[in-house]
Amino acid sequence: MKNLNRLKNKSIARLVNLFPGFGKQLIASYTPWESKDIPWMPIKKPLAESKIALVTTAGVHHNYQKPFNMNDPTGDPTYRIIQANSIEEDYVITHDYYDHRDADKDLNVIFPITRLKEMVAAGIIGSVARHHFSFMGHITGSHIYDLIDNKAREIADSFAEDHVDTVLLTPG
Numbered sequence: 001m002k003n004l005n006r007l008k009n010k011s012i013a014r015l016v017n018l019f020p021g022f023g024k025q026l027i028a029s030y031t032p033w034e035s036k037d038i039p040w041m042p043i044k045k046p047l048a049e050s051k052i053a054l055v056t057t058a059g060v061h062h063n064y065q066k067p068f069n070m071n072d073p074t075g076d077p078t079y080r081i082i083q084a085n086s087i088e089e090d091y092v093i094t095h096d097y098y099d100h101r102d103a104d105k106d107l108n109v110i111f112p113i114t115r116l117k118e119m120v121a122a123g124i125i126g127s128v129a130r131h132h133f134s135f136m137g138h139i140t141g142s143h144i145y146d147l148i149d150n151k152a153r154e155i156a157d158s159f160a161e162d163h164v165d166t167v168l169l170t171p172g
Helices: 002-018 020-029 101-105 113-121 143-161
Strands: 051-056 060-062 079-083 091-093 131-135 166-170
Touching: 002 020, 051 113, 060 079, 131 143
Parallel strands: 051 131, 051 166
Antiparallel strands: 060 091, 079 131
């Protein structure tokens, strides 16, 4: 039954790509969880002096890391720490809720780490953080509160320790 659900989710993701009208209908029928209290921090220094990190909900992780749990219908609220120096050579995407065939060929479609490194070389940004974070984007129910109350704080603390100035969020 678990494999049947995963097959169903992957099939829906592909159908959405093939038939955009179907995707629009799915989106129209979905009521997302909303937060009225979104924290915001203005950028305090020029990008050319800033350390940049990535956070993605695309379900990307290193080959040696545990895959995200695609069998929980409310999602997997855990995260994976992504090493900037090796993710381009050893990644996998564990996420059934979007068609990631293009991202399987080029990680930068969903996790633009190579582009960030190029921007450092060009002097556009100051540096790239050593560690980045990846989630599985399909999170609902009580997992939302775990993300807000626990995981977000853990990641924010990690970024503060690493002196990250700006975080780029990418969807899956």
